[in-house]
Amino acid sequence: MNIPWLEPDSPLPAPELAQKNGSALEGLVAAGGGLSVGRLCEAYQQGMFPWFSQGQPVLWWSPDPRMVLQTADFKLHRSFRKTLHSFIMDDQCEIRINHDFSAVIRHCAQASRKGKPGTWIVEEMILAYEALHAQGLAHTVETWQDNRLVGGLYCVSMGDTLFGESMFALQTDASKIALAALVAFARHHELAWIDCQQNTAHLASLGAREMPRMKFLKLVREARKDVSRAWLFQPEYWQTLLLDKATK
Incomplete structure (x- = not known):
């Protein structure tokens, strides 16, 4: 070979x-x-x-195929909608973006080790994405409660492309809340899709679907690369999700 x-x-x-x-x-x-x-x-x-x-x-x-979440297709299940509403209404809970990139990626590395002999988020990978973050191209979406980091994800974004990398949770639904926040952010900024790389049952339950590699590459190649945006999360972004009908 x-x-x-x-x-x-x-x-x-x-x-x-x-x-x-x-x-x-x-x-x-x-x-x-x-x-x-x-x-x-x-x-x-x-x-x-x-x-x-x-x-x-x-x-x-x-x-091939590639797992992709169309942001319009994100599934807000009824039980999670209640959890999300409680999070939004709690003054001790908040979403932070790029507050502590190193902590998030290292938590993701630890999470990827559970039940496995190693992790794909090795030290070389951590240092590389920290450098990418320093250039404004890698970002974290973080779930905070009582001023404590309890979950989050990191992603790569260049222009209108958005590539999800890894998530972690220290308490139930904390990573899902971070993903919901990323979807809300993406919808507000008219980002149509989030790359999820490979198929998992969890991502499928949230609305991600496989697509042929050629179709995915077409999305990447046609996306604008010269667009910049402020990576900040505003509470009003939640409305892009809360107006959706809940699913079972």
Whole structure:
């Protein structure tokens, strides 16, 4: 099996050239090349992302199909709607954006270890995304209660693209509240979709669906890349969700 090896200055292959052999490597585009800010930008602008474990080289992926949450399709289930309403009405609860990026990504790394021998959010990955955050391209959405971080997520956004990476929760529904806040933020700023990378039952229950890689790449390529926006969360953004009808 011939997997392209990248030197630091060599370009990524096209995502359409990903492995298609039906093995565990299906969707793998290339290996190596480091995790510089420039390399990460190159990858995300082409719909690829890094995913590897400790002791492995950097691996670049473009799975087919791709799990995507259309923000208009987010499912606000009846029980969670009550939880969200209670959170919004509690003066001791709030959403913060980019308040403590390092804490969020390290909590996500710990969460990804549970029940597994390792984590894909290795130290090299943490440092790379902290550098991306310093450039204003990686963000956290954080759930705070009683002035304590209880859940959150981090994501990558360039222009009108929005790539979800990982979530964590220290108490029930804390990560789901952060995701709901990201959806509310995205709707307010007319961001139509959030990349979720791979299919999970949890994401599917919230409205994410698989789409063919070619359709996803078309979304990425057609999205505006030169748009900037203030990454701040305003309480009125919740209205973009609360006007939805609750589902079972």
